[in-house]
Amino acid sequence: MCGIVGFTGAQSAAPILLEGLKKLEYRGYDSAGIAVMADRKIAVHKVTGRISNLCEKTGDGSKVPGTTGIGHTRWATHGAPTEENAHPHLSNDGKFAVVHNGIIENYMSLREELIRDGYHFESETDTEVIVHLIEMFYRGDVREALIKTTNRLRGSYALGVICSEEPGKIYAVREASPLILGIGLGENYFASDVTALVNHTRNVIYLEDGEFAELSEDAIRIFDCTGQVISRKATRILWDVQAAEKGGYEHFMLKEIMEQPGAVKATIAPRIKNGAIEFEEMGLSVAEIKNIRNIIITACGSAYYAGCAGKYAIERLSRIPVDVELASELRYSDPLIDEHTLLIVISQSGETADTIAAMKECKDRGAKALAIVNVVGSSVAKLADYTVYTWAGPEIAVATTKGYTTQVTVLYMLAVFLGDKLGLIGNRKTQMIHSLQSLPRQIQQAFDLNSSIPALAKKYHASKSLFFIGRNTDYAVALEGALKMKEISYLHAEAYAAGELKHGTIALIEEHQPVIALCCNPSIMEKTLSNIVEVKSRGAEVLALTFRNNHKILSVADDLLFVPDIDPLFSAVVEIVPLQLLAYYVAKENGCDIDKPKNLAKSVTVE
Numbered sequence: 001m002c003g004i005v006g007f008t009g010a011q012s013a014a015p016i017l018l019e020g021l022k023k024l025e026y027r028g029y030d031s032a033g034i035a036v037m038a039d040r041k042i043a044v045h046k047v048t049g050r051i052s053n054l055c056e057k058t059g060d061g062s063k064v065p066g067t068t069g070i071g072h073t074r075w076a077t078h079g080a081p082t083e084e085n086a087h088p089h090l091s092n093d094g095k096f097a098v099v100h101n102g103i104i105e106n107y108m109s110l111r112e113e114l115i116r117d118g119y120h121f122e123s124e125t126d127t128e129v130i131v132h133l134i135e136m137f138y139r140g141d142v143r144e145a146l147i148k149t150t151n152r153l154r155g156s157y158a159l160g161v162i163c164s165e166e167p168g169k170i171y172a173v174r175e176a177s178p179l180i181l182g183i184g185l186g187e188n189y190f191a192s193d194v195t196a197l198v199n200h201t202r203n204v205i206y207l208e209d210g211e212f213a214e215l216s217e218d219a220i221r222i223f224d225c226t227g228q229v230i231s232r233k234a235t236r237i238l239w240d241v242q243a244a245e246k247g248g249y250e251h252f253m254l255k256e257i258m259e260q261p262g263a264v265k266a267t268i269a270p271r272i273k274n275g276a277i278e279f280e281e282m283g284l285s286v287a288e289i290k291n292i293r294n295i296i297i298t299a300c301g302s303a304y305y306a307g308c309a310g311k312y313a314i315e316r317l318s319r320i321p322v323d324v325e326l327a328s329e330l331r332y333s334d335p336l337i338d339e340h341t342l343l344i345v346i347s348q349s350g351e352t353a354d355t356i357a358a359m360k361e362c363k364d365r366g367a368k369a370l371a372i373v374n375v376v377g378s379s380v381a382k383l384a385d386y387t388v389y390t391w392a393g394p395e396i397a398v399a400t401t402k403g404y405t406t407q408v409t410v411l412y413m414l415a416v417f418l419g420d421k422l423g424l425i426g427n428r429k430t431q432m433i434h435s436l437q438s439l440p441r442q443i444q445q446a447f448d449l450n451s452s453i454p455a456l457a458k459k460y461h462a463s464k465s466l467f468f469i470g471r472n473t474d475y476a477v478a479l480e481g482a483l484k485m486k487e488i489s490y491l492h493a494e495a496y497a498a499g500e501l502k503h504g505t506i507a508l509i510e511e512h513q514p515v516i517a518l519c520c521n522p523s524i525m526e527k528t529l530s531n532i533v534e535v536k537s538r539g540a541e542v543l544a545l546t547f548r549n550n551h552k553i554l555s556v557a558d559d560l561l562f563v564p565d566i567d568p569l570f571s572a573v574v575e576i577v578p579l580q581l582l583a584y585y586v587a588k589e590n591g592c593d594i595d596k597p598k599n600l601a602k603s604v605t606v607e
Ligand code: G6P
Pocket: 300, 301, 302, 303, 304, 346, 347, 348, 349, 350, 351, 352, 355, 398, 399, 400, 600, 601, 602, 603, 604
């Protein structure tokens, strides 16, 4: 996820672009840049790091002449966060500058084609193909060049474009990435979201997919993908700036929970090619896969629990033994590792100190490390032999949600990938890929099925402690569900393997003790059902998480949360969603600071 802005009017553009970018910084903050047009020339200024660096470099914009420009704050996907990879990107002839939010899926083939045609690339980004295509198609009409360019692009994009031959004009293009036009007095704007606009105007136009717009200081014209003019009414924004940043949600955590269908889709879609899973970026060869005798997954916090969930699928499909180890333990455990060990390191931030230390320890002993990481160019990504990015976009809430589900998604894809390369899954592959592709829709269904959660939160929020129980993958999800509850609501919550209750924990069950029972795996449902009956007979209040129409559970549990019909092999990505929402609403009932829970940090860079 990145943020883009554009301005045209009579005022100096750079300070307005910088101010807009600051408002969009939550969408990405590893590098930034602006391109401003003056005297039919485009000047580009870029920095790595935060917008404040760009402000410093440009004297808060005062050193940059011109009244028309575009800007970008980046969250790296293709290429590390460097100045070369920062946007805007310029065409070889210097006539066009482009900013882009989204991913161009077919950029590799376009890049090869453009290089063959003599175009020179300055960056490793997917975006740069766009500006060269525009140059290639330009015959004096920017609109025509944009139509021809977008006809060649596959993927998602919100684009901002300026052309030195059209002073005073900015162009905005939208396909599956948000883009909003702002209507000012003698000036007009575009931005990735209204946050960047509300200080200047509250009158906006939402562009739709496949549309583009030409903005000058006194006119906005909107076109469909064939160039036909479209008329669209303006909308009045009533949100305040803070609410706008959160997309209208009360907290970043809720926004990020709701972003999960899109985030999981971004993780899966580009990696399914010709009916198979391909991790082009990873570079793990079939010979290397055949060399693996064991896998160790290591991580901290929720990333560790993502590993616990992924283990089941990897072992089942690849038949390679998997151990999941806490990084803070592994680093001091004198681990048994050799060159046949594949170490899988999971980290949202890529900067967790214990995770990095465990990784170094294992690499020193000969393991090859595969990183599953969200932040491009982070330390974990740099240290790894193979890297797979989760592409969840920036996560602001301290308690991870979309970070976790995209990590589990990558592990599930990896399980199918390894099984396939080892020739172990045969014709089951098609069904498995279908199940993976269904996950975004099923997360959405999980939202729709659980409208009772705010009411359930009112019932359970005052509990002294909550027990989460489950078996197998249900147990792995219970671990993450309990952690979410602890982190943000400050309720004592523990997860137990349901079959272990009788070996001790059941002594703690007394009248009205809430037990959250996860029953989403039909093959072991009957077993968990017996455990539910055991705790119920000792007075527990049971909130069960299960399939719709699971009549056996419906008749025993006191309250219910639901998942849609999911493939038990890949259930965790959907199953966790009602538990994230339950933790959120319990924390809200308890008046907690949900996005910044006490004593916790988003990225723990100390031991
Ligand atoms: C902190 C965060 C957790 C996260 C863990 C690992 O404790 O609060 O949400 O799971 O660090 O972080 P990483 O960035 O390595 O995934």
